[in-house]
Each structure stands twice: as C-alpha cells, then as structure tokens.
Amino acid sequence: MSMVKNEKDEPGGGTVKLPKFVGLIHSEVKREYFPTETQYITEKDAEHEAQVIGGYLEKMGIRVKLYPGRPEVIEQIVRDKPEMMFNLVGSISGQEYLSATIPGMLEAIDMPYTGAGMLGESLAYNKFLVKQLLQSHGVPTPQSQMMPNANTALSQELRFPLITKLNEIHGAVEVTAEAISFDEKHLRERVKHLIHTYQQPVIVEEFVAGREYTAIVLEGLNTKVYIAEKIFPESDNPMQFATFDAQWVDAVSYTYQKVTDPVLSELVKKAFVVLKMAGYGKFDIRVDQAKRYYFVDSNSNPAFGPKELDVAMATILDMYDVSFAEILKRLMANTMREWHKTQEEMGQTQNS
Numbered sequence: 085m086s087m088v089k090n091e092k093d094e095p096g097g098g099t100v101k102l103p104k105f106v107g108l109i110h111s112e113v114k115r116e117y118f119p120t121e122t123q124y125i126t127e128k129d130a131e132h133e134a135q136v137i138g139g140y141l142e143k144m145g146i147r148v149k150l151y152p153g154r155p156e157v158i159e160q161i162v163r164d165k166p167e168m169m170f171n172l173v174g175s176i177s178g179q180e181y182l183s184a185t186i187p188g189m190l191e192a193i194d195m196p197y198t199g200a201g202m203l204g205e206s207l208a209y210n211k212f213l214v215k216q217l218l219q220s221h222g223v224p225t226p227q228s229q230m231m232p233n234a235n236t237a238l239s240q241e242l243r244f245p246l247i248t249k250l251n252e253i254h255g256a257v258e259v260t261a262e263a264i265s266f267d268e269k270h271l272r273e274r275v276k277h278l279i280h281t282y283q284q285p286v287i288v289e290e291f292v293a294g295r296e297y298t299a300i301v302l303e304g305l306n307t308k309v310y311i312a313e314k315i316f317p318e319s320d321n322p323m324q325f326a327t328f329d330a331q332w333v334d335a336v337s338y339t340y341q342k343v344t345d346p347v348l349s350e351l352v353k354k355a356f357v358v359l360k361m362a363g364y365g366k367f368d369i370r371v372d373q374a375k376r377y378y379f380v381d382s383n384s385n386p387a388f389g390p391k392e393l394d395v396a397m398a399t400i401l402d403m404y405d406v407s408f409a410e411i412l413k414r415l416m417a418n419t420m421r422e423w424h425k426t427q428e429e430m431g432q433t434q435n436s
Contacts, residue, residue, distance in 0.1 A: 102416050103167035105147040109186065110134040110172040112152035117178025119281055125332050126255030127174055133389050134172055140390060140412060158189050168196040168419055172388055174254070181209035181252050183385070196423035198415050200384035204360035208384040209252045212287050214359060218379055221358045223351055226370070226378045228289035234276035238268060238288070247291045248274045252284050254383055256328040264291055264323075292370035292378045293322035297343060299352045299367045300386075300397050302406075304414040307356070309349040312340035312400045322373060340396075342403050348377055355379060362422075363415055364388075366397060 111130035118124040131150070138148040149164060151157045153173035161169070169190055176182035184205035190197045200208070207214055215225045229239045230251065246265050250258055258278060265271035271288065278286045300310045316324040316338045330337035348369065356365050359382060366386035370378045390408035391398045398408050 101420060102144075102413065103146065103420065105149075105166050106141060106416070107149050107151055107161060107164065107166035107169045108134045108138055108172060109151045109153050109157070109161075109169055111174045111183075112154055112176075114178075117175070119178075119283075120257075122328060123178070123253060123255070123257045123282075126257060127178075130172065130174065133387075133393055136393060137170065137172070137389055137412075140409060144409065144412070153183065153186060155185070155189065158193060161190075161195065162193055166195075168416065168423070169198070170388075170415075171197045171199045171385065174385065180254065181206070184209060196419050198363045198419050200360060200362045200365070204362060204384045207359055208254070208382065211249065211251050211381075212285070214382055215287075215379075217358055218355055218382075221354060223355045223358065224376065224378050226290040226292055226380060228287055230285050231275050231279075231288055232285045234272055234279060236275075238271070242288065243290055245291045246271055246288050248278060249287045249289065250278060250282055250284060251287055253282065254381075255387075256326065256331050258282075259326075259328050261327065263327075289380070291323075291325075292372050292380065294370055294372040295322075296325055297348070297369040297371060298340070298396055298400060299348070299369060300400050301352060301356045301361065301365045301367075302401070302411065302414060303363055303418050307353060309352045310400050310404050310406070311343040311345055311348060311352075312403060313343050314338045315341050325370075326368070340400055340403060351377065351379075355382065359384065363418060364397065364411075 111127050113127045113130050115124055134150050138150060141148045149166060151161060153176055171186055173183045173186045174180060184202055187197060187205055188202040212230045215228055218225050227242055229242060244266050247263050262274065265274055275286050296314045298312055298314065302308050314326055318324055326338065352367055355367060361384045366383045367379055368381040370380050386397055387395045389395045389398060391402050401411060
C-alpha cells in the first residue's frame, strides 16, 4: 500500500497506509424522483461531482470506481472488492432519509467507508430530534416546534419572526425569504404549502437575528474544527441568512471569513459526538447581537468535493491551508485506522 506522511495539521507524525483501490458511491439521480425542481437541483450533479473527486484520487495513484447509490449495487461492490468506500449518497429514489441505509449495507459486507454510520445518518434526517438531542446536552438551539399539519396549535413560547424548515430534507430546500413569517396568517400558509408539497412535518423555529457561521469538523489523529463567518452584501443587516438561492443559484452571494472561537469549537465537537457523526460534519450557527450561539442546522454527510465545486467544506478548509488532497488523505487514513481498530477489538472479544 502507498504511504503518506501526516501534514502539519495532523500532530503526531508517523506514516499511515492509504488504500490502492477505493469506490465512490453517489446518489443515483432522476428528475422524476423529486417533487420539486428545487430539491432536484441539490442532487442533479451528484455523478459529476463524484467523477471530479475520483480525478483527485487518481492523481494520488489510487484506482477509483464509481457506483450508483442503490441497494442492488452492493453485489457489484462485493465482487470488485475495493478496500474502502467514499459514501457520497444524499438520497435514494429522491428520498433523503433512505440514504441512511447505505452505511448499514456497507457494514453488512464488512466494508470501511467515510462518514457517519447508520445511526448518525438516520438522526440527520430528523432535524427536530437533532435539536432536542443538542439541547439536552447543553448545545443551544433556537426555540422550535414540530408541526405535523397546518392546524397544529402554535406554541405560546415561540416569538415572531419565525422561520419554517422541512424536517427531513437538507440542502436549504425551501429556505427562502418566504420562509420567514412575521405573523401567524403567513406562517399557516407557509406550513400548509410545505406539508402538501413534500409530505412531511415542518419545523417552526424562532429566527435568530445576527451573524451566521459555518463550522466544519474533520477527524484525523486529532479532531479539528474550522469555523468561518458568512459575509453577506449588507454586512450590517442582522436579518440576512443563507437562502437556497444564495447557496445554489446566485454566482456570488456571500464570502467566508475565518473565525477563531475556542468556546464555539468545543460546542461543535460536543455536537459532533452527540449526533454520532464520523469522519467529517458541518454545522450552521447563528450568533445573535448578544453574541449567543444557536445551532440551526447540522449535516453528517455534507456536500463533499474540492473548492472548484463551490463546496463549503473545501472552501473553508482552504482558508486554513488544508487542501482537498489533504482532506482526502486524512479521511482515508482515518477510515482505515478506525476500521482496523474495530477489527482488532472484535478479534480480542472473540478470543476472550
């Protein structure tokens, strides 16, 4: 196997073994899978993005094969015998929550893979449960309420303005200016539209006026947190936030600026552990005018790819002088290290 020295961001020195043959499993995307063009946009380039990532791996001398994220592809993976998999699946047949089955299938064939396991991925697709878990562990989130239908009584504890979010779908789908409600009439109309269109409950949450941070977690020999603030065109407007268009449509809607915040870094690490993430993860945090933190979104399998694909993870880590090639090395090394550790522990248990 090839060897690579740990970079300066990986204290501890030494060398780690990297695989010679890896698989990339990605979403298999068809327009008819998705109820709206908006949700389709977030997944439509999945295969192309996997090809770009594969190109980086091939430049590192690693053989690569791509697989569509379908249950029946597992038989092909067993035949091909890659040494590990990059799990890039964000949906199966347009259903995001089904992507949580991919880690389970890979574990069933004893295949190392990047990212969270089945439990961590399952949690990611119940955002309301995520908020409750974080709050119970001292990680602050805005006051919120789940609405299974448009007639659900509004909690008297909530204060306008309120923002509505889909409980199971990521990618800022339906997170637009219209998502902010300043009165109950508008809120009811919004909730009714979302439930009718996407057939799932809606989260109603207090909107936090202030600034917006993104925090990336990357595991290795040490777990690192990289934080950046989104800098919007109207920097003095506390109502600005990262909308769907800002993330997927507009050419230049906001930039990033590095943030050093040890207190927030520790909260992010805690959230990463509580939500059973692994390898890497992404958190969005609002910071109000009193400098209080509120975790507003988390993603155990965030958009992954190099900076040229306009991916938050690579863009932010590049600001910290961590290249995409280094991200790949660290993920592969950590995945193989943890897998071998698990194998050794299982062997010791069987021999005891």
